[in-house]
Amino acid sequence: MKNRLFYFIPYSLWLILFVGAPIILMLGESFLSVSHHFTFANYQDFLGSGTYLRMMFNSVWYAFLITLITLIVSFPTALFLSNLKYKQFWLLLIILPTWINLLLKTYAFIGLLSKDGSINHFIELLGFAPQQLLFTDASFILVAAYIEIPFMILPIFNSINEIDRSLINASYDLGATKWQTFRRVILPLSADGIRAGIQAVFIPSLSLFMITRLIGGNRVITLGTAIEEHFLVTQNWGLGSTIGVVLIIAMIITMALTRERKKRGRK
């Protein structure tokens, strides 16, 4: 029992200092006006302003697109990887880029997407006129999806990898077609991985902000941009915290929607 208590200390310290306290401070701050009086005005401002609601919509919409694209790319990739001989090695190659700092990768994309960057050279080679790629929605989503993809592949790969091969063989033996095996065996058994992947991609995507400026040229405005502005420029920490609280609520909703379903057993 004493031993258990000892192990509990680092975990609870972490939880209190880096999760509990910040959330409480932020909640408290979100009910303070600029002159430090208790107020609901921040929430009224947020919910009563077309600008913030549109920004909220933008954040959710882009996060949805990014998640969808990463999912479409990741699932077949994970499925393919799990059938390879040296799968851990091939998986490592996909994880490799995550070891490089996010900002550095973003700057690399500026070079690729710019007017006389590699991608436009390629387009020209095919005989088309160079395109404006930077500062477009498409390039923003491309870069964001590129950065998030490893976090989608990993959990899906793990869950597919854990599927007992004999279950798949049994499915074939019992006369199921390839599609039926996929639909009835592989997909349900990898559902937890997909959920974990969606959480790992959707939630951070809600508050992306450096990429919106560097690649999106501030043509894509999400809640992250507004938080930065309120804490640094206008010093309205109350409203900044309110947006933070709204983001946390959005995350809780995402978690609730994608949580592991309890097995609905027969009663």
Place this chain on the structure above:
Amino acid sequence: MKKLIYAMLAVLITSGLLALGARHFEQAQSAATGDERSGKVLNIYNWGAYIDPALITKFEKQTGIKVNYDTFDSNEAMLTKIQQGGTSYDITVPSDYTVQKMKQLGLLHPLDHSKLTTLKYYDPFIMNRAFDPHNEYSVPYFWGTLGITYNDKYVNAKDVQTWNDLWNPKFRDDIMLTDDARDVFGFSLLSMHKSVNTTDNADLLAAKGKLDALMPNVKAIAADEIKMYMAQDQAAIAVGYSGDASEMIEENSHLHYVIPKGGTNLWFDNLVIPKNAKHLAAAYKFINFINEPKNAAQNAQYIGYSTPNWAAKKLLPKSITDQKEFYPDDAMIKDDQVYTNLSQLKTQQYNDLYLEFKMARH
């Protein structure tokens, strides 16, 4: 498990050796100059890439004071850090309206003019500005204007002479704006001959309405990256500071800078000593050192911004000081306006409207 422990040991030993090596070189350096214990230190907090590093070395050699140099990328970020007071800096470099704000917040040390031996080198027209009357708390470091940089491959000089020219429909998707509420609203207000410091609701709403009409011409709203984008021909026109423009022009000779006719914003970056500075003597020494005409000229040539030091200006090559757009004559800037600090409420309003402007998409 054993392997893991060995790996961790290897990392520890490597970083230990690196730390020792770094210490060794630092000590070798501080033996040549001063060191922490003798109190001969100076903590400078400046904008990124805003001094010739050779001058810091020269200062260290000349005075035996060791310089610790940190950088920031916005007035607001600097102000927040000074206000929290975790690190005590001896010199920092706020812009005009931030000097005023720091003064109001009691964050500045009043300058003892008798200790400033280089005061006589400043151009009189730069001194005694409304944000700091009689230069009680600040002396200028560099100055400049807000203006238009264009690329002559895509734009005719005669098409970008006033702020209103930016609204020309032929510049569709061509313009990059600096990501700052004051600057963006500033030029919109200027184009309507209003004050850049207006607190009038109607003026602000009109400026916002006019900006919305500009949106189809806006390619991107960015910060320091604009310099890189313009140098690489990514956009035809950029709105930004004269100092940044001179840096871009050095990279790409097709670029030119225009001070818009009819008035623009005039800005000053200033040297100040924060209230909680610990090395006052060293701070005064540094201010005097950096304003020695020879040093100020070297600094101005390295950074490319306009020096407020008339003696240094004389030492600069004619090819630089003849550029009217960077060293304008009085007639060119007689209508120009300097930012003053706005109340929190008004700052909020500027930024809310600015955010709304950024949200509008074509």
